Amino acid sequence: MSNAFSISIPHLRTERLTLREYRREDFDAFADHFANHYANHPANPDTAADPSAAGLSEADRHMAWRIFCSHAGLWLVGGAGWWAVEETHTGQLVGSVGAFFREQSTMLELGWNTYRAVRGRGYAIEAAAAALRHAFEMRREPKVQALIAPGNASSLRVAQRLGLTYEEETVLAGEAIGSYTLRREDWIA
Numbered sequence: 001m002s003n004a005f006s007i008s009i010p011h012l013r014t015e016r017l018t019l020r021e022y023r024r025e026d027f028d029a030f031a032d033h034f035a036n037h038y039a040n041h042p043a044n045p046d047t048a049a050d051p052s053a054a055g056l057s058e059a060d061r062h063m064a065w066r067i068f069c070s071h072a073g074l075w076l077v078g079g080a081g082w083w084a085v086e087e088t089h090t091g092q093l094v095g096s097v098g099a100f101f102r103e104q105s106t107m108l109e110l111g112w113n114t115y116r117a118v119r120g121r122g123y124a125i126e127a128a129a130a131a132l133r134h135a136f137e138m139r140r141e142p143k144v145q146a147l148i149a150p151g152n153a154s155s156l157r158v159a160q161r162l163g164l165t166y167e168e169e170t171v172l173a174g175e176a177i178g179s180y181t182l183r184r185e186d187w188i189a
Contacts, residue, residue, distance in 0.1 A: 009075050010138070012083065012130045017123060019083035019097060019130055022072040026084050027065065029093045033115050034064035074100045080108060080139070085127045094118045097127040099135045099144070107181075108135050110146045112158060124158050132162055136184045145181045147172055156180075163187060 012019040022030075074081030082098035095114035102109060112128040114121075135141045146164055148155045164180035171177065 010134065012134055013088065014126050014130050016088060017127055017130070018086050018088045019127060020086065022068065022082065022084050026093055027068055029115065030068050031061055031064040033113065034067065035060055036116060071096065071098065083131070085123065094123050095127065097131045099131040108139070108141045108144045110144055112155070125161050128158055128162055132187070136187050141184060143181055143183045145179050147177050147179055149175070149177055
């Protein structure tokens with residue numbers, strides 16, 4: 001299978017991680033993460049169910065596939081999207097990070113997920129910092145945002161370490177959510 005479209009997706013590297021295009025073989029790990037993270041507790045990922053207790057229904061797997069493909073397809077539609085994040089040394093997939101545009105937004109949004117087995121190793125901040133650096137240095141975005149649910153303490157910590165600050169409450173999928181932002185000039189300073 002050809003990954004011809006991956007040429008347009010930049011590969012980013014950190015000390016421990018490689019951010020790269022999604023690949024078909026990444027889907028099972030993505031779907032497992034979806035089942036144990038989003039499908040069970042969409043409003044509070046810190047309380048996601050024990051992975052051994054969660055099962056992936058056929059409907060959940062179809063939803064995970066649509067999200068997986070939309071993450072990959074954002075690069076083609078908007079020139080920005082999600083990366084699969086892998087440990088450079090082992091090649092193990094550890095999560096995903098995005099710098100993307102929502103349908104009617106002109107502000108680049110950051111998003112990050114690490115898989116349960118590797119949480120606590122600092123991968124979310126390392127990958128998100130690489131995406132942020134790409135947004136400001138390569139894309140020269142004037143401002144970025146992250147939309148974070150109030151109960152998501154781990155993502156709030158990542159946003160704070162990146163320098164994002166609370167700007168306002170907004171609504172996403174009918175739920176109140178915080179918008180955290182950082183301007184390029186503040187990041188440079």
